Amino acid sequence: MSCPFKGLKKGITRRGFLTAAGSLIAAAGVGYGTRSVQTLLDESKGLNLPGAGHASEPFWGAHQGGIVTSPQTHTYFAAFDVVSEKREDIVKLLQAWTDAAAKMTAGKPAEGDSGDVTGLYPARLTLTFGFGAGLFTKEGKDRYGLAHLRPEAFVDLPQFNGDQMIAEKTGGDISVQACADDSQIAFHAVRQLARLATDTAHIRWTQAGFIAKPDGENTPRNLQGFKDGTESPARERAKENNPAAAAKNLRKGLDEVVWVDGEGPAWMQGGSYLVARRIRMALEHWDTVKVEFQEQVIGRHKDTGAPLSGKNEFDTLDLDATDKDGNPLIAENAHVRLASSMTNDGAQILRRGYSYNDGVNYVAERWPPWRQGLEYDAGLLFLAYQRDPRTGFIKIFDKMSKFDALNQFVTHTGGGMFVCPGGVREGEFIGQRLFQAA
């Protein structure tokens, strides 16, 4: 197959900026590898987390689980449409879901649980709930008297360049992100919630995902074979010998990037905005492209994960580095350059990506040679948390959607944006402060 990018490197002349770091796919915002922010925080408190399996994650707290929680190996993401027009039905649903979530994350069966995961551990299950725009207004209608409470930051996602959103895999009034170290546990949890939702909410779309665990590496590899999640607060911590100081650094980073504070409404304190994107990778195409070219597209070495400007995975991107001919080592349209906070006025997001693999699908490519036929329906369930999507995902992806060399190999086919309220205190239900405010 002839490669549409043969002249890529030569065509690059502009210089990058050198300020900080962040990314969407192969690099990271305040991203993290398998050794996570939460792990580091726990370690700094002297806590020694048990391994997967019997371990459980807390449900109650100031923040919802599943956001800074050390990434479990599997996810099952579900978006629900609320079909009841009655506000009290949603409240009842959220109460039932809170009860079920508290039980299941502790490894106990939900109310009426059909016991499908007997003997399968809690497996560090987390359930993270978000509200879509449709909960506030749908087709111009304020169904539940919540319209006036929609946060200013909760804008509609624009139609980005290249978006090929499939309606059946996009949007939804409530999102549930189930993560666990066992795929069956994550799926089971959503099934129980769906069962409890019978007449109030129906599943609109779902996506299962997984992380591959490489041997002796902290950073997972995505289906394109590149390390995904290299840029991480773990780097900063590595520079700190004092765990307390490292934890303080981490907390500060999360406060800046992830958690909504005084700028948001009261019910959003400690919450975050989730952007989910179902990104199909044209792996059939990718697999026929030479590794050297793949590395130019990404801006990193495939084996080590090091930036093309460096030698080791955790070397800082040097966007000004050039070869002997004066061409940038990290191409002008390389993924890591465009995703970096250095080229986005410091914008950062907390990524939590999972690979997905749904077999093969018929597709019509939107790039030369406009091939039609069967392609893998596989890629990345991109999940990213941020304090404000306007200065987070939207800011970063607007430019990437136009210029990223990786766009030749990926298509955004679904997803949505959801506002995740703060954590739940025992006795409360998820989103209680939103409904009490209304």
Next chain:
Amino acid sequence: MSCPFKGLKKGITRRGFLTAAGSLIAAAGVGYGTRSVQTLLDESKGLNLPGAGHASEPFWGAHQGGIVTSPQTHTYFAAFDVVSEKREDIVKLLQAWTDAAAKMTAGKPAEGDSGDVTGLYPARLTLTFGFGAGLFTKEGKDRYGLAHLRPEAFVDLPQFNGDQMIAEKTGGDISVQACADDSQIAFHAVRQLARLATDTAHIRWTQAGFIAKPDGENTPRNLQGFKDGTESPARERAKENNPAAAAKNLRKGLDEVVWVDGEGPAWMQGGSYLVARRIRMALEHWDTVKVEFQEQVIGRHKDTGAPLSGKNEFDTLDLDATDKDGNPLIAENAHVRLASSMTNDGAQILRRGYSYNDGVNYVAERWPPWRQGLEYDAGLLFLAYQRDPRTGFIKIFDKMSKFDALNQFVTHTGGGMFVCPGGVREGEFIGQRLFQAA
């Protein structure tokens, strides 16, 4: 939801037969739990298999890997259509695939490998190749001069009662079953084979699958929450204190049930017939049904896996056992009764099932109340090996497809039958003896 089976138990009057054991979904033929036939054979030789990850499975041998190999936690199954009309293209393809398979199963990159699994271990990868009917004749045409070599036992699968086969997920000229203890490894292997097949064969359909590993249990649980693979040669072995005698028993069982011998053509010696069925489970429906009813449908207890006629998982089915009113403890249409070799003239198959989870799909149910809407596109990738499909799957499933109570919760939506030649000796290519015979 009202349950269409409320009267199930009372409607049962006929008695079962008591001879041996075998099954399709929740029970087993010569099936096996996570402790497999191969493990037992190896243990009997004093071999101590290493854990997953760095461990690899042999590629060369009298039989193909992935048939009696201890089930890896993940599979990626692919069916290819051969699009070249030239016989030498297929031979070249099979030679390239043999080379790639030998390398990848040893944890090495395939020719031109894009290195997407760097650091991800061999993960016990096996690749099992099979030939579909289309390789022998397609639309009445003997494309490759192989028609006269089609084995007598390789009949076409009939249209079973209730089959809802989707053309895009059914059939294929060549099958590749990739199994590994890491989903990315299994998928990567098929991607490399697909890349090498470029102009000769195209992917027709694929299916990813996984096994959930319960804590302290040898038998995995399927998505309906029932233990799947209880009936196992491990039971016989447990009765033997002498490992050599146990291994002899196992080998004898495999020779009887799995491996083609003198009755088949020369190129099929040591081979087997694979029946693959993509079985969607109506989990949305299943999850609303009481556990007691689920147990009547299956014929086993959900928590322990014990037959309703017994107390422990490995108790032999007692199909004559009745309650105080004279009703059979294992219902007349219970899954385990109809799947059992006791009710199938001793017919047995070697099952190798994987759960699959492809999100949600629009479906129109074919049972009361004929509900339409979104349902989980999840269930079982049923894979079964046998010496002769006429006396194996076809014999067993013909009756099950008509009477099994479980049919109310499952729909067969795809699959195929493939003849898997014997193993490959170093220097040979897969299927070489077939092409040499032609």
